[in-house]
Structures are given as structure tokens and as C-alpha cells.
Amino acid sequence: MIPTYAGEVSDLSDKRGPLKMINRREFVTSTVAAGLLSSLGRAPDPPGKHILLRSSWQTVNIGDIAHTPGMLALLEQHRPRDRVTLWPGELSVEVEKLLTTRFPKLAIARTKAEQQDALKACDFFLHGSGPGLVGRREAEAARAAGKPYGFAGVTLSDEELKANRDLLAGAKFVFTRDTDSLRAFQKAGIQGPKADFGPDATFALDLRDDPAADKLLKELQLEPGEYLCAVPRLRWTPYWEIHPERVKPNPERSAVNEAFADRDHAKLRTGIIAWVRETKKKVFLVPEMTYAVPRLKPLLYDPLPAEVKRHVAVLERYWLTAEAASVYARAAAVASFEMHSPIIAVANGTPAVLLRQPTDTRKGQMWRDVGLTEWIFEIDDTTGEQVAAKLMEIGKDLPTARRAAAAARERARARMKAMVAEIG
Incomplete structure (x- = not known):
């Protein structure tokens, strides 16, 4: 299925190349329009900026895919005259199709030569939201080229703050996606850029694949508004499994994963059991990352009581962000x-409940920052019964929970609007 958004017509034509030639008809039309405005005594709108967006970190995680379309939607809404060229880290054919279908005007700098040309031509270098300074080298190149640059929605570690003081100090702005990172930035004493809280651009995501979601839900006999989505995670992402060709095994982290996998997920299973028994609704077990697909059953499904299993469906494949967004949009809640x-x-x-593990980064703080303090649980300090009680509270009063989710979304949108306004 080809994902679309409301009012958008899917366009599968090839969008290759970061630079696009204007045709004769476009030139004549724009010239006539400018002349008409002049004759009416009004100057034409000033041209927008050319923004070079460094994003698209990887495709093995629907969240890392989501950063880019979220930021593009944000720029499209609040900076409609700007042109955007994407400098991607990793794009699969399928993910590129998601982007160019939704954003047909998007230029993509794929090759080194195209990226160098885009850097030379851009007015502003924008490092997109992400887990840290993933595009640090490219930001350094922008700095060396004398281009203004900024960071929009990043989590920062103490190590990154220490190692990249000059790069961060030279930015026009540094928006962190969580206030823990913002406090660390301020404590580091880095002077120069505007620094503030700017949420993860995924909050602006509008990608959807409703036909794919409808087909999937029909196959699994899941009704909209009648199921909980549950998502697992190991304490350390096993990149040595995902990219064995370039990441060495990590026995220490593997041991931590083994020690806590069942202990952590037993608490979510308690919530799943309560959801099925008390709300009489179903559960859908889904992955956020590729490595989670074969772990959905052993971590969440296999240990469940037989009478609960009958009401639990499992997605036994990876999916992409547009399909996931449509499934989440139809869910009663996500845990x-x-x-x-x-x-x-x-x-x-x-509504969505976050179960945070202590090995995760500072990013979990953003749930509190957008007003969802009651929907985040530090897993080591939480019982399964507490998780179950919160899910029951949500499930038994979905209208109130949806209003809370909508309010959080609006807080995030207001912050993101202010963030992209700083591009100037």
C-alpha cells in the first residue's frame, strides 16, 4: 500500500537529485504573478530559505524513520516558502518512497558530490531531532563552510557536551528534546546559542497508511478503539545482532539483557492480563525495532495464561512508520x-504509557515535559500492578485519556513551532 495523508495524492514519480530545474511554464507563471503584485502596489513575498536537513539516521527503527517526516511536516506547515534538501544517513527504497510520496518537492542529496553541492547552496544547516549529535561531522562541515546551523530536538549526553563545546557554542540554537539535556547543557556553561526545550519532531508526524492498517486489523480481527498495542524493548539495543558486519558482540550488555528481559516484561504482561480480563478488549503485540520481532512471543505472549492468549494478536514481521501510525491511531492505547x-x-x-528502563537515555524526560507525568513509569521502581492500574484507568475512561493525549500534542506543537521559527 502507498501511504498518503488527508488531501494528498500519491505520486510515485522519481524524485532523484537535490536540485530541480524550473520549467518554462513555471517561470512565466511566477513572472506574471510578480508583475501583477507589483502593479497592485504590493511587493511579492520574499523568497524562502534553502534548508539542508541532516536526518534519517537509520531504518531499523520506526522512530528513527519518523524523525524526518516529522521535521518535514513541521517545516512545511510553519515555513511553507522554504526549500528543503535532505542529507540522509540511511534510506531504504521503501522509506524513501514514504518520504517522496508525502513530500513530492523534497530534494535528496544521496551522493557525496550532491551533499557537498547542497551544503554550498544552502542558507541554513539544520540538524534534525535524534538521540544525540548523530550528524556531528556534517554540522562541523557546515560550521567550517561558514553556514549558520542549529540543532532541533536532540538529546545530549555529558560526553557529547564535553567533546563538542565549540560546535554547540557556534550554533544559532540548540533545542533539546528533553529538559534533562537542557539542564545539562546549561550546567556545562556553553555560551552563544539560544538554548531551550524543543520536542522530538516525531510529535509532528502526519504519515499514515490507512489501507495497510485496515487490512492488517481485519486479518487479525482487531476492531478500531478496541485494542491495546504493547511494545517490548531490551535494556540495551543489540546492534551486534542488527549489524553483525560492523558491530562486535557485547557480552556485558548481552548479560544485562538476559538478566532483565523477563523481569521487565513481566510487569507489562501483568498489565496485558488486566486489560483483557477487565476491559474485555484485545491486545496487539508489535515491534518498534527489527530485532524485537522474534522476541514478541517469548517476552510477551508465551507466558500469558491460555484464556488471555485467545485475545492477543502478534505482528510477526517488521513494519514501517506509516502503517504503524495508522494502527496506533486506531488503538485504544499504547504501552x-x-x-x-x-x-x-x-x-x-x-493515549500512551511509557515504561522507562534505567539504561535508556535522558529522552524519557520529554514525557514529563509535555505534561504526561502520570503516564511514565521508571520500571525498576514500578510494579506490574501499578502498570495494570494505569492501563485500567485509561481503558475505562478513554475520552478523558484522549483529551490528555491531545493536550500533550498541542504543547509539543507549540514548542516545535517556536523551534523552527528560530531558523530566521
């Missing part, structure tokens, strides 16, 4: 150890 499934849910007005 997740991962961060971005809850963000995608709230972006679509669906």
Missing part, C-alpha cells in the same frame, strides 16, 4: 518500553 511508539501514538491523539 511501550520504547520511546517513539508512544510519541507516534500521541501525535495521533492516542
